[in-house]
Amino acid sequence: MDLPPITNGFELVYEKPLTLTETPMHYCPGCAHGVVHRVLMEVVEEMGIQDKTIGVAPVGCSVFAYNYMNIDMQEAAHGRATAVATGIKRVLPDRYVFSYQGDGDLAAIGTAETIHTANRGENILMVFINNGVYGMTGGQMAPTTLLGMKTTTTPYGREVRLAGHPLKITNLVAQLPGAYYVTRQAAHTATAVRKLKKAVRVSFEYQRVNKGTCFIEVVANCPSGWKMTPLESNKWLEENMFPFYPLGDLKLPSQTN
Amino acid sequence: MEEKSEVRLMKGNEALAEAAFRAGMQGYFGYPITPQSEIIEYLMAEQPNHPNCIILQAESELAAINMIYGASGAGARVMISSSGPGISLMQEGISYMSSAQLPCVVVNVQRGGPGLGTIQPSQGDYFQATKGGGHGDYHLIVLAPASVQEMADFVFDAFRLSEKYRNPAMILTDGALGQMMEKLMLPPAGSLPYPEKPWATTGKTRDRERNIITSLFIEPESMEEVNKILQEKYRQIEKNEVRFESIAVEDADILLVAFGLASRICQKALQLARERGLRVGLLRPITLYPFPVEAIAAIASRVGAVLDVEMNAGQMVEDVRLAVEGRCPVHFKGRMGGMIPSPEDVLQAIEAVVEKQNVEI
Numbered sequence: 001m002d003l004p005p006i007t008n009g010f011e012l013v014y015e016k017p018l019t020l021t022e023t024p025m026h027y028c029p030g031c032a033h034g035v036v037h038r039v040l041m042e043v044v045e046e047m048g049i050q051d052k053t054i055g056v057a058p059v060g061c062s063v064f065a066y067n068y069m070n071i072d073m074q075e076a077a078h079g080r081a082t083a084v085a086t087g088i089k090r091v092l093p094d095r096y097v098f099s100y101q102g103d104g105d106l107a108a109i110g111t112a113e114t115i116h117t118a119n120r121g122e123n124i125l126m127v128f129i130n131n132g133v134y135g136m137t138g139g140q141m142a143p144t145t146l147l148g149m150k151t152t153t154t155p156y157g158r159e160v161r162l163a164g165h166p167l168k169i170t171n172l173v174a175q176l177p178g179a180y181y182v183t184r185q186a187a188h189t190a191t192a193v194r195k196l197k198k199a200v201r202v203s204f205e206y207q208r209v210n211k212g213t214c215f216i217e218v219v220a221n222c223p224s225g226w227k228m229t230p231l232e233s234n235k236w237l238e239e240n241m242f243p244f245y246p247l248g249d250l251k252l253p254s255q256t257n
Numbered sequence: 258m259e260e261k262s263e264v265r266l267m268k269g270n271e272a273l274a275e276a277a278f279r280a281g282m283q284g285y286f287g288y289p290i291t292p293q294s295e296i297i298e299y300l301m302a303e304q305p306n307h308p309n310c311i312i313l314q315a316e317s318e319l320a321a322i323n324m325i326y327g328a329s330g331a332g333a334r335v336m337i338s339s340s341g342p343g344i345s346l347m348q349e350g351i352s353y354m355s356s357a358q359l360p361c362v363v364v365n366v367q368r369g370g371p372g373l374g375t376i377q378p379s380q381g382d383y384f385q386a387t388k389g390g391g392h393g394d395y396h397l398i399v400l401a402p403a404s405v406q407e408m409a410d411f412v413f414d415a416f417r418l419s420e421k422y423r424n425p426a427m428i429l430t431d432g433a434l435g436q437m438m439e440k441l442m443l444p445p446a447g448s449l450p451y452p453e454k455p456w457a458t459t460g461k462t463r464d465r466e467r468n469i470i471t472s473l474f475i476e477p478e479s480m481e482e483v484n485k486i487l488q489e490k491y492r493q494i495e496k497n498e499v500r501f502e503s504i505a506v507e508d509a510d511i512l513l514v515a516f517g518l519a520s521r522i523c524q525k526a527l528q529l530a531r532e533r534g535l536r537v538g539l540l541r542p543i544t545l546y547p548f549p550v551e552a553i554a555a556i557a558s559r560v561g562a563v564l565d566v567e568m569n570a571g572q573m574v575e576d577v578r579l580a581v582e583g584r585c586p587v588h589f590k591g592r593m594g595g596m597i598p599s600p601e602d603v604l605q606a607i608e609a610v611v612e613k614q615n616v617e618i
Binding site for chain 2: 051054075
């Protein structure tokens with residue numbers, strides 16, 4: 001007996017974009033990576049630019065991003081995603097190019113590439129996932145780890161005396177003339193996801209007309225690295241991360257010279 | 258723009274840069290370092306005549322080699338150049354490119370080391386160039402020019418080989434060859450066709466699966482498979498691409514082995530030795546990897562001694578000994594740290610071999 005599809009009689013309002021593959025994601029329960037991947041790929045599908053989009057994956061938890069995004073992608077060495085993206089964009093200037101990096105990749109080992117890519121005003125989108133911890137290697141300190149925050153390499157909490165201050169690299173990037181649009185977003189609620197998607201959409205629109213570097217920080221949770229349940233981590237995100245990394249636009253096109 | 262072959266007087270670095278345009282280079286990403294900065298300077302100055310080629314000065318050698326990775330992965334014909342300290346910084350990227358099987362040409366205009374070293378010419382990077390250089394089991398295809406003419410010609414060969422085998426190729430030269438001026442015949446532009454690159458990340462169209470450029474194979478079974486593919490490729494390269502030059506080896510009692518600038522010096526030493534009645538021959542490996550093992554072995558079985566001459570503490574001599582396999586004694590003469598042996602130094606070394614070994618002349 002053929003059963004009718006269970007969606008019969010319902011209006012289809014939500015489905016997986018064709019720009020995501022069928023591969024099950026390896027991310028931990030509650031992790032923001034899957035949501036951000038999806039938002040990026042939804043925008044690529046909605047703009048009809050799958051055949052023109054090339055992504056660059058980092059080293060970190062999202063090292064396997066290319067397994068999930070159904071687009072041409074390159075896997076970069078640790079910290080070098082925006083250099084790789086620069087190479088791609090410079091020889092294929094009519095393509096949409098984005099890099100996708102975590103805090104260790106973008107704001108520690110890759111700081112020079114981050115700053116200089118934005119300073120050259122490369123026409124790419126840089127997506128920066130900031131969860132204040134090294135997830136893939138097991139929860140070590142990141143450049144963005146908050147003061148007092150415990151990680152496996154700051155077991156008594158991050159201290160200025162030993163480890164310096166958490167780095168607000170997005171604020172640095174916003175100072176650079178080559179950066180056209182710089183914003184700090186989140187992905188922990190439906191409202192936040194809608195705002196994030198809008199930011200991704202306008203970034204690709206700006207890239208279409210060669211406006212310069214667009215930079216989206218996503219302040220995110222890391223339940224495993226923070227040793228919390230997903231719900232606890234979202235609460236901790238709001239109570240501790242957002243006050244230090246306030247959400248909102250850091251640079252809008254109207255502020256660009 | 259179709260240029261014809263033309264005779265010019267140029268510096269080695271400039272000849273190499275001009276040849277890169279003529280070889281259809283589509284991207285160069287670099288960072289200045291003596292003694293090779295003329296390459297990026299020449300490319301920048303001439304770029305307006307080659308609007309389809311991007312020339313970019315990166316913020317570091319690290320960034321530059323990763324821009325090369327990205328551009329090569331996107332299908333472009335790309336080149337990068339540096340010298341010792343900068344080449345060391347690039348090793349991570351070169352290892353990644355070898356694993357991801359990305360073609361590119363890396364030019365090392367060697368200077369004396371280790372460390373920051375000196376800006377004078379050296380051949381101290383032979384091990385780094387021929388044995389891999391970065392982490393993991395891999396090889397570059399390594400070409401060693403010995404004249405300004407070859408500085409230009411080998412750009413074509415290096416692009417061709419790197420694209421044929423999807424493997425980085427290195428032109429291993431030195432500060433003297435980069436800085437000296439010689440007459441050369443510049444090859445015509447447009448003579449090197451672009452191969453199809455169906456693996457490149459140019460944007461996933463409906464008619465194909467997505468292309469992924471990666472060197473990450475987390476399952477050891479997959480990583481071993483990739484290694485097998487690489488090793489099979491190296492065996493093909495060893496079988497098909499060995500190049501060397503031999504001079505006066507037919508009647509030689511002593512065989513000189515030298516590459517690059519040292520081989521030029523040995524040519525003069527050979528002349529001086531022959532004038533004194535010493536039957537000396539010279540074998541110059543042109544490809545340092547693949548190494549001319551069989552050619553050296555064949556000559557070693559009919560000479561009394563081999564004298565290896567290098568501008569280092571003795572690096573290629575290890576490969577020479579492996580090729581000779583005890584068929585005759587192998588001697589070494591070298592200068593280090595940016596010092597260049599004179600033909601007379603080499604002649605003395607030849608005479609010392611004759612005396613020490615009582616080679617029959």
